[in-house]
Amino acid sequence: MNIAILGAGNMGGALAKGLLQSGLPPESLTLTCRNPEKHPELQALGVRLLTDNALAVQAASVVIVAVKPWQVEEVLRTLAPVLRPETLVLSVAAGVTVAQLRALLPPEVQAVRTMPNTAVALNEGVIAIASDTSSALERAQSLLAPLGLIVPVEESKMDALTALAGCGIAHALRFLRAAQCAGVQMGLTADQSAAVFAQVMAGAVALMRQPGATAESEIDRICTPGGLTVRGLNALEQAGFSAATIRGLLASLPKEKQ
Ligand SMILES: NC(=O)c1ccc[n+]([C@@H]2O[C@H](COP(=O)([O-])OP(=O)(O)OC[C@H]3O[C@@H](n4cnc5c(N)ncnc54)[C@H](OP(=O)(O)O)[C@@H]3O)[C@@H](O)[C@H]2O)c1
Structure with missing residues (x-):
């Protein structure tokens, strides 16, 4: 062909x-x-x-x-x-x-x-x-x-796929880049931080792909009550993480669909 x-x-x-x-x-x-x-x-x-x-x-x-x-x-x-x-x-x-x-x-x-x-x-x-x-x-x-x-997909859904997949890969990479910056501030090298967090993201995806798993069910397994993970996640939400993620992806839709 x-x-x-x-x-x-x-x-x-x-x-x-x-x-x-x-x-x-x-x-x-x-x-x-x-x-x-x-x-x-x-x-x-x-x-x-x-x-x-x-x-x-x-x-x-x-x-x-x-x-x-x-x-x-x-x-x-x-x-x-x-x-x-x-x-x-x-x-x-x-x-x-x-x-x-x-x-x-x-x-x-x-x-x-x-x-x-x-x-x-x-x-x-x-x-x-x-x-x-x-x-x-x-x-x-x-x-x-x-x-x-x-x-x-029905063609009416193509703008959503454009934002979520076509643009979304850059959004995911921005998250990776931000995590890399955090790792460097903690004293790791940029390369170490990027390699570690890329594998963390691959692991998160693999966990979520298990039969019956959801992002929330896997998060609940990691968060000990009163522990460090939940403190970090709550700090993330206080800084507007979910809202910013949703807002960012919606901003990647054409203007008339936002
Ligand atoms: N980039 C993404 O992540 C992405 C994701 C989904 C969809 N798309 C779509 O992919 C398309 C291309 O985007 P891109 O990011 O790849 O743009 P790009 O990097 O600017 O590439 C455009 C290419 O078109 C060539 N070109 C210009 N006029 C031409 C002509 N008359 N005949 C043949 N080739 C011509 C350019 O040649 P020269 O290199 O010689 O200038 C260049 O190689 C867009 O329609 C975009 O919506 C892109």
């Missing part, structure tokens, strides 16, 4: 790395950009890096549109005449709807709106998908499954 990724930036590059890691041969992957010299790390992966979108999609059965949202219209308008009818077009562009994609594509070309996060590069991503046809969703699901958790 040949895949073309239009846009070799943060997200196009992350998807490319994830697809290669999941076993796609480099010669089956073409990326496009405006300035190939800006992307030596992608060239080193052995993929084709072009500036001509039409050339890139010629042999592709899947085209992933990973340019900025405001560039999608121009890119798809110029490609519509050269796309093969059986091509599957996946867009990662935030806010670009399935209807908008369909209006820019020939009627027989299937389109899927997706919202990945950058952890797709390590096959640990979350990818929300929405489409107007179930066969397009099935094709997208089987292509993207190796890259992480696939979440098929």
Whole structure:
């Protein structure tokens, strides 16, 4: 299967790395950009890096549109005449709807709106998908499954997935960064603190994924009455932790949905 990724930036590059890691041969992957010299790390992966979108999609059965949202219209308008009818077009562009994609594509070309996060590069991503046809969703699901958790959603939920997953990974990393700063203040090195707290977060996730477990049930097991953990958690809440987390994620929704 040949895949073309239009846009070799943060997200196009992350998807490319994830697809290669999941076993796609480099010669089956073409990326496009405006300035190939800006992307030596992608060239080193052995993929084709072009500036001509039409050339890139010629042999592709899947085209992933990973340019900025405001560039999608121009890119798809110029490609519509050269796309093969059986091509599957996946867009990662935030806010670009399935209807908008369909209006820019020939009627027989299937389109899927997706919202990945950058952890797709390590096959640990979350990818929300929405489409107007179930066969397009099935094709997208089987292509993207190796890259992480696939979440098929009604399109009306795509903004929530954008905030929670697309942006949420940066929110989670900010928590990690703050914990690292605390560790340094306690006298640990920055590297020690980051490594320890990253494993703490991985452990928290593993605990919560046990059958029947919830975040609260696992917290209750750690908090001795009158102990240090609950004192720390209460101090965190007095400083507005939960409220700030919710407010931050809601602020990552488009303005009209906040
Ligand atoms: N970053 C994220 O975490 C994230 C998460 C979810 C969704 N997204 C979506 O991913 C898309 C890309 O975002 P990004 O963060 O990856 O942006 P980015 O890093 O700026 O990458 C954009 C890429 O598009 C290329 N480009 C510009 N015009 C082009 C054209 N006409 N034809 C082909 N390539 C062109 C640029 O080329 P040059 O490098 O040569 O300038 C660049 O490689 C956006 O629609 C965004 O909503 C991003």
